[in-house]
Amino acid sequence: MRRTLLLSLLRPPLTEKAPRPGDAAVAELAASVERAARRRLGRSLSIREVDAGSCNGCELEIHALNNAFYDLERFGIRFVASPRHADVLMVTGPVTKNMREALERTYQATPDPKWVVAVGDCARDGGLFAGSYAITGGVSEVVPVDLHIRGCPPTPTQLLEGLLALLEAGSGGRNGQMP
Numbered sequence: 001m002r003r004t005l006l007l008s009l010l011r012p013p014l015t016e017k018a019p020r021p022g023d024a025a026v027a028e029l030a031a032s033v034e035r036a037a038r039r040r041l042g043r044s045l046s047i048r049e050v051d052a053g054s055c056n057g058c059e060l061e062i063h064a065l066n067n068a069f070y071d072l073e074r075f076g077i078r079f080v081a082s083p084r085h086a087d088v089l090m091v092t093g094p095v096t097k098n099m100r101e102a103l104e105r106t107y108q109a110t111p112d113p114k115w116v117v118a119v120g121d122c123a124r125d126g127g128l129f130a131g132s133y134a135i136t137g138g139v140s141e142v143v144p145v146d147l148h149i150r151g152c153p154p155t156p157t158q159l160l161e162g163l164l165a166l167l168e169a170g171s172g173g174r175n176g177q178m179p
């Protein structure tokens with residue numbers, strides 16, 4: 001017992017190292033996304049997240065975009081509660097049969113022009129759950145998808161890179177004309 005106490009005093013903590021404040025690469029990437037959003041939309045970018053049946057791993061990474069490290073809102077990008085206020089639908093998970101109609105209705109409720117971003121391997125083709133009796137398949141089986149961001153789960157930096165690629169590509173094709 002005495003030895004354990006002594007070791008706990010001498011050893012460094014086992015927790016992850018704190019991230020460097022204001023990581024320059026992430027800040028630059030987010031600022032590029034903001035500039036591209038303003039150029040395309042003339043305003044900030046609003047994202048509605050839809051969990052169509054994920055394991056929540058992708059949600060943890062998406063939520064990280066709002067933490068003090070990534071602090072996405074400072075770049076004019078925000079998550080909104082209603083699809084009626086959204087420019088982008090960010091969809092995770094394989095689309096379960098139970099969520100198919102909800103996803104279709106959310107898509108219909110989002111005004112044009114709109115983009116759909118499928119996040120994670122499950123959203124691309126069912127991922128780990130491919131072939132399950134409970135799923136319809138990837139997101140593109142239900143609504144048109146403009147961009148797939150791969151990973152299980154993708155990191156917040158990959159999510160930002162995906163948003164930037166989407167905005168820079170100016171893909172308005174299937175979901176409406178971009179201004």
Ligand code: SF4
Nearest residue numbers: 054055057120122152
């Ligand atoms: S891609 Fe991976 S982390 Fe994301 S919902 Fe599927 S299993 Fe979970």
